[in-house]
Amino acid sequence: MKHTLLTLTALALLSGSADARTWEAIKQSGTIKIATEGAFPPFNMTKGKELTGFEVDLANQLAKQLGLKVQWVTQPFDNLLIGLNQDRYDFVIASHGITPERAKAVNFANPHYCTGGAIVTRTGGPKTAAALKGKRVAVQVGTTYLENVRKVPGVGDVKTFPKDTDAQAALMAGRVDAWVGDKFTGIDLVKAQKGKVVQGDMLFRERIAMAVKKGNSSLLKELNAALAKSQANGTYAKLSNQYFGQDVRCK
Numbered sequence: 001m002k003h004t005l006l007t008l009t010a011l012a013l014l015s016g017s018a019d020a021r022t023w024e025a026i027k028q029s030g031t032i033k034i035a036t037e038g039a040f041p042p043f044n045m046t047k048g049k050e051l052t053g054f055e056v057d058l059a060n061q062l063a064k065q066l067g068l069k070v071q072w073v074t075q076p077f078d079n080l081l082i083g084l085n086q087d088r089y090d091f092v093i094a095s096h097g098i099t100p101e102r103a104k105a106v107n108f109a110n111p112h113y114c115t116g117g118a119i120v121t122r123t124g125g126p127k128t129a130a131a132l133k134g135k136r137v138a139v140q141v142g143t144t145y146l147e148n149v150r151k152v153p154g155v156g157d158v159k160t161f162p163k164d165t166d167a168q169a170a171l172m173a174g175r176v177d178a179w180v181g182d183k184f185t186g187i188d189l190v191k192a193q194k195g196k197v198v199q200g201d202m203l204f205r206e207r208i209a210m211a212v213k214k215g216n217s218s219l220l221k222e223l224n225a226a227l228a229k230s231q232a233n234g235t236y237a238k239l240s241n242q243y244f245g246q247d248v249r250c251k
């Protein structure tokens, strides 16, 4: 986390210049460049060669509504906001929780879902923050899970993994006592690993949003308008139901 904090602070300082493509420039080109990780099911992942997931489908729909073609870029999670501030793509959709630290480096759109970070453990393992005392916990690097697990009093070894799915695998292999990840991802893991793991308490709640380069207000405005429209006309609800069996928008 220390490393990530420094990186984001440095980004905040470096991101003054507004070379990012404005809405006008994007519209004129006809194609929007969107970045995600592609390894965070069910939000953004690959199926065979195809990029899919709730956020991928949602972004594709928003782009369609805006009359644009999409060019997808995948990057390791920890690089996504850095690449954004280097103008490698127009926006990022990768389940970033809105945090004060990140908000110094980028601008967030209105949240596209609300969720939380929850504990998952093998049957009989630690299910509460108090029970994590002295326990080994796996989390994905650069995430709010890491930030929040570090705050748990007396927590044991916190092991970081480049991908969330690697952190889950560490739990399944018995190399850690718990994994902390997204609430909905946890529900899917429990289902997939029938009887082997259980979901415990939610450690924190968060609002998840797309990010544009700091100062790119013209693009931000269009993204917010497209999201509002899809939330008003049923498109969002349909997609959310398809992935989660419920509407995951922030209430």
Ligand code: ARG
Pocket: 036, 037, 038, 039, 040, 044, 077, 094, 095, 096, 097, 098, 140, 142, 143, 144, 145, 164, 182, 206
């Ligand atoms: N919601 C968490 C955060 O804000 C995790 C996001 C991880 N996203 C991903 N594509 N791996 O840090």
